[in-house]
Each structure stands twice: as structure tokens, then as C-alpha cells.
Amino acid sequence: MSRPRSQAEYLARLVPPSVAGLNRRSLLAGAAGAGALLGTGLLAGCGDSDSGSGGDAKSVSLGSNQSDPKPKDVVAKVMDGFKTSSGVTVAVNTVDHNTFQENINNYLQGKPDDVFTWFAGYRMRFFAAKGLAGDLSDVWGKLDGYSDAFKKASTGDDGKQYFVPASYYPWAVFYRKSVWQQRGYQVPKTLDDLNTLGAQMKKDGLNPIAFADKDGWPAMGTFDVLNLRINGYQFHIDLMAGKEAWTSDRVKKVFDTWAGLLPLHQPDSLGRTWQEAAQSLQQKKSGMYLLGLFVGQQFSGADLEDLDFFTFPEIDSTIGAKALDAPIDGYMMARKPKSKDAAEKLLTYLGSKDAANITVKNDPSTLVANSGADTAGYTALQKKAAELVGSATEIAQFLDRDTRPDFASTVIIPALQQFIKDPKDISGLLTSVENQKKSIFTS
Structure with a gap:
């Protein structure tokens, strides 16, 4: 899939004429099961669910729900950092946040991007249990700077990791x-x-x-x-x-x-x-x-x-x-990325302090999950937010x-x-x- 020139063009590709006139409520009204959105065609990626070889690819695709201007810009800067450090190019496919969430079932059961933005907690475990996400236990073996709480939030019901935390916000x-x-x-x-x-x-x-x-x-x-x-x-x-x-x-x-x-x-x-x-x-x-x-x-x-x-x-x-x-945002891998090596390389970078440092420098509205990041650049608001989360007795995901x-x-x-x-x-x-x-x- 070639990259669209704009988000509007990308969404136009996602929505076929047969459903273009449906609003969110009418589309979801009959969706009682986890796979009820399968077949609507509202979300698609550049990955290939029938592949998954470990070749040394020089490109990898990312499905992103970070559609607002500031977080979208931060994602772009992080991906630029990855390209500089690895030589691997990331094709970022940005979809409106709500569209992404409401059609995630169809997306993951079709041809998702190699890596995609998602959330910790029940929603991560749900798709891991359905076999719709890749095992990231090997990636976690290369990560440092994460507390046991973040690792637990990234772990599926089978004890394997399926998620790399990037940021959180109270x-x-x-x-x-x-x-x-x-x-x-x-x-x-x-x-x-x-x-x-x-x-x-x-x-x-x-x-x-x-x-x-x-x-x-x-x-x-x-x-x-x-x-x-x-x-x-x-x-x-x-x-x-x-x-x-x-x-x-x-x-x-x-x-x-x-x-x-x-x-x-x-x-x-x-x-x-x-x-x-x-x-x-x-x-x-x-x-x-x-x-x-x-x-x-x-x-x-x-x-x-x-x-x-x-x-x-x-x-x-x-x-x-x-x-x-205090929800945790981060990344997951498709069950069969077109290049597992490239996808894991990207996810390892996304979990690094280098990626976290780029986020700190460019987004005053979030907190990074990696404790090795240089948080000297946090605003007073970010520092207070980090203290609030640190003093909480219990933290829900939303x-x-x-x-x-x-x-x-x-x-x-x-x-x-x-x-x-x-x-x-x-x-x-x-x-x-x-x-x-x-x-x-x-x-």
C-alpha cells in the first residue's frame, strides 16, 4: 500500500461506499461480539497477515491512533529517531483515534500494520488471548528502565508480554x-x-x-x-x-x-x-x-x-x-508482521530511553514510562502529575x-x-x- 498524502485520503481508502454513510452508532448497534466489526472494512493496514518471515527488511509499517496534531508530530519525530539509529524506514498510517478503536477487531483479523498503537490492561490481554497479537517476550528481554508494574501491565493471561509501554497520563x-x-x-x-x-x-x-x-x-x-x-x-x-x-x-x-x-x-x-x-x-x-x-x-x-x-x-x-x-499507552505487534525482525527492532527502540527522551522534549502533556529517560525537561505540570501517580494507592486503566x-x-x-x-x-x-x-x- 502506498502512503496516502493526507489523513483524509487514508480514511477515504478505509471506508467503502457501502458503509460510508453509516454513523458510529448505527454501525456499532449490532456489534455484540468481539468480531462483530469484521467485514466492515473501516480499518486496514499495510501489513500482511499471511507472511511473517524474519527477513532483514528495511521498512516497517505502524498503524497509529495518534491523530491529534501534537501527538501525531511526536510519533513522527520518534520514528525519525528510529530511522536514524537503525536505517529502517517506518511507514506511519494515522487513523482518527475513535475510528481506530471502534474497528480494531476487523483491523487485527485482516492485514494489520506490523506494529500498532494500543493500550495496556484488559484491552491488551483480550486481543492477546484471541491470538491477534505477536509475542514480545524476546523484546522485553532487551528492555530496561521499566518497573515490575509496567511489565505486569504488558503481560497477557499466558504470562507472555504483548505490549511495550511508551507513556501514561493521570x-x-x-x-x-x-x-x-x-x-x-x-x-x-x-x-x-x-x-x-x-x-x-x-x-x-x-x-x-x-x-x-x-x-x-x-x-x-x-x-x-x-x-x-x-x-x-x-x-x-x-x-x-x-x-x-x-x-x-x-x-x-x-x-x-x-x-x-x-x-x-x-x-x-x-x-x-x-x-x-x-x-x-x-x-x-x-x-x-x-x-x-x-x-x-x-x-x-x-x-x-x-x-x-x-x-x-x-x-x-x-x-x-x-x-x-492513569492509562498506559504503547505499542503491540501484529501476529504475523511482514518482517518480524524489523517489527521487533522498532518495538525495542520504542521501549528505549532514546525514544522516551524524544517524547519528553516534544510533548508536555504526557509522562514517559521508561524510568531511564531524562525527565529534567518535564514541566511543573508533568512533575506534579508524576508525583500524583506515584502517590496513588490504586491505578485503573480507564x-x-x-x-x-x-x-x-x-x-x-x-x-x-x-x-x-x-x-x-x-x-x-x-x-x-x-x-x-x-x-x-x-x-
């Missing part, structure tokens, strides 16, 4: 220091404090909490943190694994609490992207924003220096506020990474969007989620 509540200093706002320590602060922000003409869920996944972060604060880490993980009932009083309490907070959230969120919500914070129209550290991509210069955060406040004093989402991908895409996204649109019938909504969960997790 979710927290971001705000502009100058706005808070001007208004005399104080960091809330409890849910009552948050509600009181939100009410004051409304009086001051601000959207208390910037909010967007056009793409489906941002609201998952709100659910995660409320569940972690109300029910604790283990219940949250068990719920994601299908071991707890969505109809339980504990889950209902999460949604009841969220319903009480919705009036503080920026209205019309289903028509807004996370970038647009971040811009409302940047423009001092919103007082707070619960999101990942990547929110910094929408800030620069003095505005970025003005950005700060706090962890979501305590709701239950017996549970506290130490658990958080809802759509801690559960089955089909359950997240076809059940949770529409359920959360329905709740945001009409939060009155929580019991009916959760009954529907539980029924669909039983069907999916027993399939």
Missing part, C-alpha cells in the same frame, strides 16, 4: 491558577466542597465543569472516578470484568451522585469534542475540567504554565481519594481499557450518553446495561 481536575486566584477559589476536599464551589462558579458566570462527550469516551472518566470514590478500586475492577451487577445499589449510587453533579457540567456536551471543552477552560469560560493530562495539548506558552490540577475529591472517608485512572472492548463500545457509550441526555430513569438504564452485559460476557 486523570485529574484541571483548572487555571489565574482564574482561581482572581476569584479566591479553594481546592475542594469533599463532594460537598465541590458542589459549593460549583455553585459559586455559576454565580460568577462560569461553566463550573467543562464537559464533552461527542466522541463517547470522555464521560467514562467521570463514571470511573465516581465509582472509585464511592465503591473503591476492587469493586470498580470487578464491575468492569463482568463480576458485579450493574443493577446493584452500589452502581445506582454512582449514577445518583452523578445526576446531582450534572447541573454543574457544561450543557450540550453530546455535541462537543473534548478539544472544544478544553478550549473553554483555556478561554477562561469554564472553571474546571476532569480529563487526562493530555488536556495540555490545547494550551501553550503562558497559558500552559497557568494550568494546574487536583485529584477528584473524597466522597466516602473510608475509601478516600487516592485511587485514579473504563474502555479495563473491560471488554465490545461491551465498552456497544453498551457503555450509548448508555452513558443516554444518561447524560435524560438522567431520570437510572434503574431502567442499568437494567438494560446488565442484560446486555450478561449476553456479551457469556458469549
